Structures are given as C-alpha cells and as structure tokens.
Amino acid sequence: MSGDKSFDDLNLNKWIIRQCSTIGVKSPTPIQTHCIPEILRGVDCIGAAKTGSGKTLAFALPIIQKLCEDPYGIFALVLTPTRELAYQIADQFAIVGKPINIRCSVIVGGIDMVEQGIQLSRHPHIVVATPGRLADHLESCKTFSLSRIKFLVVDEADRLLGGQFDDQIKTIFASLPKSRQNLFFSATITDTLESLKEISNKEVILYQDPSLAEVATVDQLEQFYVLCSKDVKEAYLVQVIREYREKDEDGSIIIFTDTCKSCQVLSMTLNEVGFDNVALHSMCPQQQRLAGLAKFKSKTVKILFATDVASRGLDIPTVSLVINHSVPKVPKEYIHRVGRTARAGRIGKAITLLTPSDIKLLQSIEELIKTTLKEFKVDETEVGKIFTQISVTKSESFLKLDEGDFFEKSLINKRKKWILEGLDPDEEEAKLFKKYKRKKKKNKVISK
The missing domain is CATH 3.40.50.300 (P-loop containing nucleotide triphosphate hydrolases)
Structure with missing residues (x-):
C-alpha cells in the first residue's frame, strides 16, 4: 500500500515533500496515502491507525498546503488530550512549515494564561490545545476568535469524545464556524467515531488501518x-x-x-x-x-x-x-x-x-x-x-x-471538577480532608 505510492502521488507541493525528506520521511504510510488526498479534496475525514503510524503528518501536511494557498491566523485548531502530545504535534507542524514561517501556539495547562492570551491575540496559524485550557480562554478573554478556522482536528478522538471532556468540547464547538473541515484521528475506531460519520452533513471518508482489526497486541x-x-x-x-x-x-x-x-x-x-x-x-x-x-x-x-x-x-x-x-x-x-x-x-x-x-x-x-x-x-x-x-x-x-504543595494543587483541580459536576466544593473538600487526615495518621504509624 504505502510502498506503491510516493508523496508525489498525493498531490502535495514539492517544497512540502522536500521538508519531509529532511526529517527522514521518504515515503507515505498507509494512513497518509489514504487520507492526505481526501483532505486536500476538502472532505471530512475519520482515520484510525496504531500509534507510530504517521497520523500527525496525515493531517498536518494537507493543512500546511492549504494554509500556504491562503495564509491567515487562526487557520487550524488541533485538540488533543495531553500536554505532551500537544507539544509533539506542534513540533511537527513547525518543522514542516518552516519555509512558510508557520506560527504555532500550544495552549495547555501548567503555563501562564496571560502569556497564552497574548500568543492567541497575535493570531498564530495553528493552535494546538488541550480542551480544558482552551475552554478557559474562550470563557475568560475576548482577544482572539476561532470563528474563521478552516480545519478542526480532534486527535485521539476516541478519548476526547468519550465523555470526560464533554463540557469543554461543547464550549469550544460553540465558538467554531459551521463551515469547516473536520478531521478525527485515533488509534481505535469506537461507536462514537462511527456515529460521527452518520451525523455529518458533509462527505466523510473513514479509513481504518487493516492491522487494527487483526490483533490487539503484536507478536513481538x-x-x-x-x-x-x-x-x-x-x-x-x-x-x-x-x-x-x-x-x-x-x-x-x-x-x-x-x-x-x-x-x-x-x-x-x-x-x-x-x-x-x-x-x-x-x-x-x-x-x-x-x-x-x-x-x-x-x-x-x-x-x-x-x-x-x-x-x-x-x-x-x-x-x-x-x-x-x-x-x-x-x-x-x-x-x-x-x-x-x-x-x-x-x-x-x-x-x-x-x-x-x-x-x-x-x-x-x-x-x-x-x-x-x-x-x-x-x-x-x-x-x-x-x-x-x-x-x-x-x-x-x-x-x-x-x-509540599502537591495536596493543595490537587485540591484546586478537584474543586474545579466538583463545580463542573454541580457538587458543593466546600462539602466535598471537608469529606476529602477527613479521609486525608485518616490516611496521614495511618502512614505515620507505619513509618515508626
């Protein structure tokens, strides 16, 4: 499959192919072969393949190509469940998009919100974000808008759409334009992803790497x-x-x-x-x-x-x-x-x-x-x-x-979660503190 085709066959610009070559990517993987031409054609895409199969470039390359045809910020939004993955995705955009001076902004927890707000106000081309922190920005500041994005990418989509992030996703989706291209990528196809195909009002292609259906874990x-x-x-x-x-x-x-x-x-x-x-x-x-x-x-x-x-x-x-x-x-x-x-x-x-x-x-x-x-x-x-x-x-x-301050940091996160769940944070904190004191007393006894 991937051996039958080269990047030249996928309708990518020569300079993008050269950039891939500089990072050691000489030929497309199956998910890239199947998804890149369809994304360039303008259809929505659901792609599933194992980690390490080249999913990030499967959406990054066509987005960069479309960006260089009509450059403006904020052009694409990429949502991902973890901070480390957000940085990893942003790095790949930055490396391939270097010749066009692509500007990427990573919006995740653990970083100063004011600094991030300034970044967003400068309208980077690509925003890579975790849902919680991006929703916080949308609710608290008006210095940027997602109303003109051309691409929404949901990476590790089975996890992001599995229920844990529902409130944040709702906030984010409410700020997006209806006319956009949706790209959902995951290591597994779930019922949630299947249903996306049914409810979409646009043409959707679904690609699942055949190896996913063969064995859940490898022979090695x-x-x-x-x-x-x-x-x-x-x-x-x-x-x-x-x-x-x-x-x-x-x-x-x-x-x-x-x-x-x-x-x-x-x-x-x-x-x-x-x-x-x-x-x-x-x-x-x-x-x-x-x-x-x-x-x-x-x-x-x-x-x-x-x-x-x-x-x-x-x-x-x-x-x-x-x-x-x-x-x-x-x-x-x-x-x-x-x-x-x-x-x-x-x-x-x-x-x-x-x-x-x-x-x-x-x-x-x-x-x-x-x-x-x-x-x-x-x-x-x-x-x-x-x-x-x-x-x-x-x-x-x-x-x-x-x-140390581990317990205090944890408590801030817990209070936020309780409020979102409609619980009384003071009552829940009192229950937690009683449990914490019992545990601490027990640990002191053990260490004597």
Whole structure:
C-alpha cells in the first residue's frame, strides 16, 4: 500500500515533500496515502491507525498546503488530550512549515494564561490545545476568535469524545464556524467515531488501518503477570526491575500507575532506593514534564513513572519493558499502555502486577487481546528481604509529599471538577480532608 505510492502521488507541493525528506520521511504510510488526498479534496475525514503510524503528518501536511494557498491566523485548531502530545504535534507542524514561517501556539495547562492570551491575540496559524485550557480562554478573554478556522482536528478522538471532556468540547464547538473541515484521528475506531460519520452533513471518508482489526497486541510483545498481595506490591515491583536489569542493563522501562499521587510517591520511593527515574503526570509543572520526558527519550534516565498521560500518541520508540503497577480499569487502556513497547518490529515485554481483586480485570483484558498472559516468576525470598525497606521508604515518601504543595494543587483541580459536576466544593473538600487526615495518621504509624 504505502510502498506503491510516493508523496508525489498525493498531490502535495514539492517544497512540502522536500521538508519531509529532511526529517527522514521518504515515503507515505498507509494512513497518509489514504487520507492526505481526501483532505486536500476538502472532505471530512475519520482515520484510525496504531500509534507510530504517521497520523500527525496525515493531517498536518494537507493543512500546511492549504494554509500556504491562503495564509491567515487562526487557520487550524488541533485538540488533543495531553500536554505532551500537544507539544509533539506542534513540533511537527513547525518543522514542516518552516519555509512558510508557520506560527504555532500550544495552549495547555501548567503555563501562564496571560502569556497564552497574548500568543492567541497575535493570531498564530495553528493552535494546538488541550480542551480544558482552551475552554478557559474562550470563557475568560475576548482577544482572539476561532470563528474563521478552516480545519478542526480532534486527535485521539476516541478519548476526547468519550465523555470526560464533554463540557469543554461543547464550549469550544460553540465558538467554531459551521463551515469547516473536520478531521478525527485515533488509534481505535469506537461507536462514537462511527456515529460521527452518520451525523455529518458533509462527505466523510473513514479509513481504518487493516492491522487494527487483526490483533490487539503484536507478536513481538511478551506479556506476563506477577501475582502478589496489595501490601507487598512495591517490593515485587522493585524485584521485577532488579531481575530485569540483570538481563538488560540499558533497556528503557515505563511503569504505569493509576493516580498522580501514586505516580509521584513511587517515583520518589524508587529514587531513594537507587533506581534513578523521572515522573510524568498531570500534577507535575509543565516544564518539569517536558524536561523529564526529554531525559527519558534521550536515555539519560532509563525509568519513567507515568499515569495514562503517557499511554497514547507520544513518540518514544525505544521502550524495552512496560510494567503495569496497577491493572487498567478499561481493557483498551491496557493495549495503549503496552503499545509503548515492541514497536517497529522490536521485541518488547509487558509485566502486570496483579492482586487477587484484579483477576476479573485481567480476564477482560485477555478476552479483548485474545491472549493469555503467562506468569512471571519472581524470587520471593528476595522480595521478603527488601519488603521492610521498601515499605518504610514509601511511607516516608508519602510524608515528604504531603509536606509540599502537591495536596493543595490537587485540591484546586478537584474543586474545579466538583463545580463542573454541580457538587458543593466546600462539602466535598471537608469529606476529602477527613479521609486525608485518616490516611496521614495511618502512614505515620507505619513509618515508626
């Protein structure tokens, strides 16, 4: 498919093809082959392909070509669920669009809103944004307008349109012109995306990479579980890493956790016991997130703790091992997480820490991926030896974290969410504070 066609066959300008060549992109991928000509033709597009398949260029290249024919700002809006993905997309626009001095603005949380407002008032050609922060700007300032955009791109569309961002999406869509080209891209086709085709009043093409229907996880991925009780999970985690490091000293490891707090505490704990790592979650300051990700990509640091903000879209091609510290509640999230490894034909390994209460979740995952996970044997004698040290270090990390401003930052986000849900923020905060005090008292007892 992609081998049959070149970029010349896709009706792209010569200078755009030359720019692709300078970044090592010599020939189009299947999703680019199918979507670029249709987007240039002016139809709406729904495209689904695995992470790493070239989805970003599938929409960026035709948008840049249309922009150079009629340049003005704000020409295109790209919505994406995570900050890191927003920066990654903006980088690709900036590199390809350099000859026409393309101006991109990234509008995400964690950055000063006044500074972002100034950027938007200068009418950049491309705005790449997370829904929450863009909705905040639309509700609070009148220095820019989205009423003339030609393109709306919704990246990781299954996640953005899955319900979590409904209020923000509603605010954003209300500010957009009816006459626009809609491009929806995702790693999976869901019922929501299928319904978009039915309700659209324009011609819509839907492309799904055939490989998505074949297998949920690739053959090069070895998948295991480690059965353990909740109380000793962290000791098992450390032992899994130790045993893996005996065989592979240099491989990069991503460890997925369920919450921001868990991610931060585990990162602090492992740093204390000698495993240099960085953490990536939504409570980290934005500059820290970008710096940590850069260290991991460059292999300066070889262990990354992350929430599901790192499970989609990010281009991290050299991960050797994915560890699920928590079993994802939604089986599809497991596919996205383990999809961080065994990429581009490489061998990869995924290990999930499983407690007895997680067995039903594992069964749902195995049913979806049509694969039975094998047990990964860990030296339990060694787990016993390190259990006390790891438990005490984790408790100390909890206390250190609570002495900082993590709880306060989390509370601001929670209050905002409660207000959007129609709950009384003061009542909810009182309930949370009682729970927090009980937990803190318990941790103090454990650390003695």
